[in-house]
Amino acid sequence: NAGVTQTPKFQVLKTGQSMTLQCAQDMNHEYMSWYRQDPGMGLRLIHYSVGAGITDQGEVPNGYNVSRSTTEDFPLRLLSAAPSQTSVYFCASTHDGSGELFFGEGSRLTVL
């Protein structure tokens, strides 16, 4: 199993540009989520999904969209990037009810 795979690992955007961070898992996990990590702030939940076709907002959803058309994929879209979205983004998945999140390696995004 590859686990949780995120692409790209690094990205630089200009303010106002849009992009999609990809996340795929091959463990047949129902639950998938996106976090952003900023220095000294820990991990903050952006959006999560409990299954295909079901998504919900986390703590910091503004400026981000998600969709879950398949069990395996959970892309995160930035519609109009802002410098405040400069961060490291992590995708994570787990079985329903489990406390063990499996994280991807992260995507470092810089918005100029």
Next chain:
Amino acid sequence: GESVGLHLPTLSVQEGDNSIINCAYSNSASDYFIWYKQESGKGPQFIIDIRSNMDKRQGQRVTVLLNKTVKHLSLQIAATQPGDSAVYFCAGMHRDNYGQNFVFGPGTRLSVLP
């Protein structure tokens, strides 16, 4: 644990000593408490969890203690090794009708001195 801060707490220990990393939480509705380890440039990795109705759980070289009275969680690492140098996060997880909700603390940086 669930407070927000700009400065990451740091713990320095001598190789071979035991480490104790602490976490305070505010959400008493958590069903599980979990510890994650994050090495530089990598995603967090699960270490150990504890159900909210337990007060102690042991793993390989690690022990998690939960004190619900004072809302405190700790991770003890026995015989700390250089490979234990990382940032450690505590998290609370509770389940509701919509799935699982994880809340992470700000993390503690553990440095192992030779």
